[in-house]
Amino acid sequence: MAKNFDTRAVRPAIKGHHFWLEPYLFLLPALLVFGMFLYYPFFRTIFLSMFLTNKTGHAKIFVAFTDKDNYLTLFQSKSFWASVAVTFRFVFAVALGGLLIGLTSSLLTEKKYRGSNFTAAVYAMPIAIASAAASMTFKMVLHPTNGLLNNLLGTQINFTGDVRYALASVIGLTIWLTSGINFIFISAGLRNVPAELYDSAAVDGAGYWRRVWSVTIPSISPTLFFQIIINIIGAFQSFSQIKLLTEGGPGDATNVMVWSIYMDAFRNFRFGAAAARSVILFLIVLVITIIQFRFEKRGVNY
């Protein structure tokens, strides 16, 4: 309902003195939470990482740049580097594996058919399963003497206690867990591929696989790119699977960085060392993300 006055006269008043704060006020709730629970702890963690802390988490001895420096100790530790290597293997496998499963399930349900709604629901279901619950389930599935997998294979393999299988077990479980979100997002991407591209491919006589490789995948590359980032960030944060299945073992076989941070902080009570580990983790994630965005410019088509 237009009012009968000169809006130009009113608008400057609205945009003027009193309301310049407004946009910031809208942001305030979110920024408050971020400030208290993200920015502050982030800097506090960096601060803590420069000290040797006592058993109640108080910074006691300033050690940065000395020979007892937390970072130096970590870099000299074989266990730390093993942890980094394990983390990279884990993240890589999970990110790629999740993507592949998501792509497969999306392609399988691309065209509608009888029961495709049910199938789609099944593929998406893992997002409703908590990682802790799934970990307990897989603990039973992988049980060395009474578990499903061993029953089916007729063996008595100790999956979570054997260096050959422990990491693979945890990777498998994590891929199972993330298959749901991968399916959802990639399916969405598939839905937006313009039909004309498929039509021209059909005209060119391209077969199914050729079409997938040359048309589908390039068209959904932004989705795939986005999904891989999500997978990677999620993989770096995987915790309950490790805690409930392997506790970082055997040896360092599944000692991902998250786990060693937890152990250092909450079992060994070395908050300073744990803080140093988390800072290093953050830098790694940052570098990987930057690299990915560089790669996006080259590999992704919009």
Add this chain to the structure above:
Amino acid sequence: MRIHTVQRRKLQNVGRFILNIPLMLVILVPLLYTFSISVMPPDEIYGNHLIPTSVKFTNYIQAFTNPYYNFPRMILNSFIVATTVMLGQMVTCSLAAFSFSFLEFKGKKLLFLAVLATMMVPGEVTIIANYLTMMRWGWLDSYRALTFPFLTSAMGVFLLRQYYLTFAKELYEAAKLDGCSNLRFLGSIVVPLSRPALGALGAYVFLNTWNQYMWPLLVTNSRNYRTVQIGISMLYDIDAVSLGLMMAGVVIVIVPSLSIFVFMNKQLINGLMSGAVKG
């Protein structure tokens, strides 16, 4: 010729469904197995049966009546926490996303980047400091500790901003011309129109919070505040071996979230998809 095509299509339909069976089994079998073990008598579990010959629900009764696990209370706790966080995020993220998409102000780009950057900070980097904060403020073992740190998220802000950006600019201009304040515009027009995205965000946040493990593990000490994920992990204890009870706990925990999933399936998926298309 026509009959051929119909038959071919039927075959294609069945064929497509069959192609999906292996992957569906991989997803469904662990869950079915969990249920199977939870109702199996103990000597069948130790005898490596896959399907029980007799179904007994004693494990469920035990889980619900055990004085320490207090599943009903834990389910309630998870529910309270997940709902609070869900509502909190819906509110804070709507407000922030509105600011980023409709309003102009100094430092907008910088602030938006600052918000996005939080997506890249892995939880572990902040968890220790946050834990120490909770300890110092005496917030351990409370709903506050379980909810306050999660009342907003970069993902929520991002998702809603993408959605708001699809709104025609004219809508906003027209409302301003009518003398509508920003808050009123947000509340009366934007929010009702963004129900799909809000619904999807809400369901997603609810599920994620329901599924949290590490944080509740650290900040809760008593059965009054424990959430359901912690509860089932405690079923695995040092002196007693009860695999059936453990599996019953898992089933109890996934039933609520699975129900929500089934219920909100379409809305959740569509809403998430609309925000994710361009990435």
Add this chain to the structure above:
Amino acid sequence: MKKTLALILVGLLAVSLAFAAGSKETVAKDAGPVKITFWHAMGGVNGEAIASMVAEFNALNAGKIEVTSEFQGSYDEEFAKLQASGGNYPCDIVQIYDIGSRYMIDSGWVLPVQEYVKKDNWNVNQIEPNIAAYYTIDGTLYSMPFNSSTPLLYYNKTAFDEAGITKVPTSFEEIYEVAEKLRVVNPDGSVKRYGFGMGNYGWFFEQWMGKQGLHYVNNNNGRGEQYATAVAFDQNGGGLEIVKVWDKVLKEGISPYLNIGNDDAKAAFISGNIAMTLESTAALKSLLLNIGDRFELGVGYFPNIHKNDVGGVSVGGGSLWMLNTGDTRREDATWEFLKFMISPEQQAIWNVKTGYFPITVAAAETETFKQNIAQYPQFQVAIDQLHDTAPQYAGALLSIFPEARTTVEGYIARLANRTVDAKGAVEGMARDINKALEEYNLVNY
């Protein structure tokens, strides 16, 4: 719709304020029963036993004292929680495992039980001397023993009878022989039943040091004038002997590798996949329950490393610590609760329901105890083993014991996976533990 938005905001505010108000513990006024909180790490069957004991205490003391017990997960998790509370006394009385003892003593958060022993003129000799010895330093009893256990050898008696084995093995030389006879191999070469199996459990390592009469750490096993500053098991050779046993049983396929902790070993034993295993007395009851009629359960002493070793087991399990809250009413109430929990009748009930042996000498006189022994003679073995050991074999006291135990288990896992050999394992353990110990001592003393 602005109203809806406003309503939501108000609702959120109200909800959070409600929690802010409701989640703080209301301070107990002087009227009404004294409320104390008891933290423990007993789940399953043992947890239920605690629940009923606490309920009985509350019934007997209705209106005067009310105890709330909270299960905190595993010993490790509970210990971590307590440490993380940073001296904010989340409870009045806490059950801590044996290896947390040194930390507790050093923490300054503890009110030694000895204080109330003196105040109340309580006779400390009511407690089994070998158990009290573990928790006593310099004549001061720090915590009240409660659920003490020793490790035992559990065996499948039915299988023993079938194989014609009459003597229960008491050392590893004998175990190797017996295991050979009990081993059952499938036609296709896979093993149907191993003769022996044990979980990768650091506790066994610690016990075997005592069984060889050797120290785990220096400075009189951490009980000397000064706290421990380095491990001793690499210096006195005891550690290597233990690891060599693990190496042998794993390499020669006498035992399968069973995961850290004991759950997998128990499951394997119950299923009949292994015919002998090592476990705590605390598992006796739940083993009996789960085995049922499958086979007859036999129990023997924890085996020696070498036939001629002179030494003994130390107690494991946990004890109850009073926290120094400063609130005398609560501390008095806590003492009453402690006395109840270790009274002869309660200890007999505890023994019957769990398998932990009674820490009170007089418990053996109660009817409850006698009837149980008559029905399940297996319970007696643990008690005999306890009486056969001596205070000098009491386990080590080490501030970073939990971390040390995890380190030991980590190296055994590496040994099992052939990434390190026996000697390397011992060296690694010693190196890692010493390093952590150095840092702890530097920062905390």
